[in-house]
């Protein structure tokens with residue numbers, strides 16, 4: 001696979017900035033100081049809220065947008081510096097799938113999949129064989145001659161995937177590809193993406209506003225906020241030890257543990273006067289046994305622990321869990337120190353009386 005010869009990455013963003021002219025004068029800063037390496041064969045998720053800059057970032061990889069500053073290098077080529085011929089080459093190496101599929105309604109499934117090959121001037125018999133392969137890969141043999149209006153959302157996205165793979169790209173960009181799908185169909189499309197990543201060694205860069213998508217498929221994640229990357233790393237590390245408040249807020253929707261309402265209603269940020277309980281989140285990774293530790297805090301240290309909620313999650317094959325507990329605020333320093341000594345990560349969520 002051709003990669004950035006200096007870093008070995010499939011996609012490199014080096015100090016990338018992008019501004020758009022604002023209506024009525026001035027500029028909108030969409031991205032600033034973006035540096036990110038996407039390693040070949042990985043699935044990297046870019047997560048952020050609406051307007052964070054995700055689409056702009058993705059569109060720079062196939063030259064639909066050019067950086068205002070910095071460099072985007074894809075498969076060894078500087079996208080911003082590429083002319084028309086260079087961009088055509090880059091776009092053959094970079095497929096893309098979309099939230100609303102972007103299929104041509106007047107073309108059948110097979111004709112939609114064939115389109116990039118027709119544009120590339122591929123000979124007709126070759127197109128036919130390649131389209132058959134692609135349709136089989138996405139499991140749509142029975143729908144070959146159907147029109148998009150006759151397909152479900154999940155089937156339409158399969159056509160989108162087949163079309164994106166037509167020119168044998170090295171990189172696949174996914175722009176909120178499952179956001180218009182129900183949860184079950186989302187899972188089947190994510191599984192298809194994971195399969196092609198594994199079978200074809202394709203590098204996938206996906207943007208999403210759902211942490212569940214990142215958890216289910218991405219090996220790496222970058223969190224973007226206000227045009228900047230605020231946190232990035234291996235998905236497992238970011239999920240088990242998030243640092244930035246934006247990451248924590250995205251994670252609260254997927255860690256499977258929600259605070260009981262009666263606690264959430266009373267929770268305050270600073271410790272109130274008088275007797276109070278400190279509310280803690282414990283994140284435990286791998287096979288660490290947390291419950292015996294909590295029991296030992298009671299017997300050995302006389303610290304009584306209230307367990308408020310808990311859940312175990314998986315990222316790939318690796319389990320991690322979250323437990324919400326409360327302890328007497330006067331003994332909370334000792335409790336946190338004890339848990340820290342036993343490699344349990346704790347975070348203070350607040351206080352209740």
Ligand SMILES: Nc1ncnc2c1ncn2[C@@H]1O[C@H](COP(=O)(O)OP(=O)(O)OP(=O)(O)O)[C@@H](O)[C@H]1O
Nearest residue numbers: 020021028030048049050051052053054055056057
């Ligand atoms: N062509 C454009 N002209 C002017 N401003 C733009 C343009 N494209 C994007 N922007 C601005 O750049 C910022 C980032 O937009 P972008 O679409 O990349 O965000 P996003 O994270 O993809 O959001 P969403 O999830 O809503 O699509 C926003 O402030 C947006 O208004």
